[in-house]
Amino acid sequence: MRTITFSAKGENHMHRTLSIFFVVLLATGVSWVTPTAEARMSLNGDYASTSSRSCTVQTTGPFLPDPTSGAPTVISGFVFRQNVADSSTMTFSVNGTGSITGVSRTMNITSTAPGSSIYSVSQFSTPFTYVVNPDDSVDISFGVSTFTTINGSGTGNTGTVSPRLARVKIANGGNTLVSGQGTGIGQEIVTITPPVGPTITQWRLCTRSSTFARE
Numbered sequence: 001m002r003t004i005t006f007s008a009k010g011e012n013h014m015h016r017t018l019s020i021f022f023v024v025l026l027a028t029g030v031s032w033v034t035p036t037a038e039a040r041m042s043l044n045g046d047y048a049s050t051s052s053r054s055c056t057v058q059t060t061g062p063f064l065p066d067p068t069s070g071a072p073t074v075i076s077g078f079v080f081r082q083n084v085a086d087s088s089t090m091t092f093s094v095n096g097t098g099s100i101t102g103v104s105r106t107m108n109i110t111s112t113a114p115g116s117s118i119y120s121v122s123q124f125s126t127p128f129t130y131v132v133n134p135d136d137s138v139d140i141s142f143g144v145s146t147f148t149t150i151n152g153s154g155t156g157n158t159g160t161v162s163p164r165l166a167r168v169k170i171a172n173g174g175n176t177l178v179s180g181q182g183t184g185i186g187q188e189i190v191t192i193t194p195p196v197g198p199t200i201t202q203w204r205l206c207t208r209s210s211t212f213a214r215e
Contacts (some may be wrong), residue, residue, distance in 0.1 A: 042174030049102070051086040051210035058203045063187050070203065071185040073205065080110035082107075083202075090212055092130065101125045104147070117153035119192040126161075136170040136181045152193070162189040168212065177212035 052096030067074075088102025101124070122130040126145035132138050145161040168179035185205070192200040 042170065043130075043138070043177075044094045045092060047092070047177060047212040048215050049088045049090050049210060049212045050101070051088070051208055053084045053086070053116070053206045053208040055082045055084065055204045055206040056080075057082060057093040057190075059200075060191075062203045063205060066135075069185075072187045073185060078195070080108060083107045084206075086210075088124075089215070096131065097127070097129050099125065099127050100142075108153070109126045119151035120149050120154050122147045122149045124161075136200055138168045138170060138177070140166045140168065142166065156193070156195040157192050159190060159192040161191075164188055166208070168210070175214045177210075179208065179210050 012136055056079050058075065058079045058196050062073035062076070062205070063072040064076045065072055084104055084106045086102055088100050090100040091096065092098045103122055104122045106120045106122065108116075111118050124147040126147055127143040128140050130138055130140045131144075142164050144163060147159055147161070149155050149157040159181075164186055165184060167182035169175045169180040170176075171178055188204050188206065190202040190204060192202065194199070
């Protein structure tokens with residue numbers, strides 16, 4: 001049987017070699033997780049947001065599928081149009097979650113009858129999760145939004161808006177976000193609960209343009 005012995009000098013050399021080896025492994029591991037961590041770190045914090053949207057709202061049922069694409073774009077009943085301006089603060093956390101709170105100012109641009117109340121102001125809050133893509137686009141999955149109308153038409157109403165998806169683009173080193181090149185079409189379901197009377201359900205299709213600036 002062959003016996004192998006190590007001198008003190010050899011043991012010191014081995015310790016140094018193993019130390020260097022583990023440092024390399026650790027450095028390699030950090031490098032492997034860096035892209036996602038750095039991407040989320042670049043969004044960490046609060047962003048002031050302005051968003052304009054134009055919505056077509058249906059009150060008698062959902063929009064029907066387009067016969068060619070299958071997207072819900074076909075009117076099936078009475079509709080009216082809204083122009084909306086949202087001002088909000090959007091908070092990103094490094095764990096891929098966040099929330100947005102703000103104020104919506106909504107104008108009904110269909111109703112022209114004398115005596116109609118066509119303008120309202122609402123406060124809203126929405127949780128979300130997000131994923132940063134290699135091309136610096138960000139896919140955001142908004143959860144159920146809650147709102148309360150605080151002025152104008154429908155004051156005192158509360159309600160919810162169904163989840164939706166959005167895409168934004170990182171610009172200016174993460175200090176600015178702008179609307180991205182999303183291609184999906186999804187209708188949103190709005191449930192309104194007045195102070196008195198039955199709950200109202202609406203279906204809407206909206207186009208949005210948003211800008212976010214780090215606070």
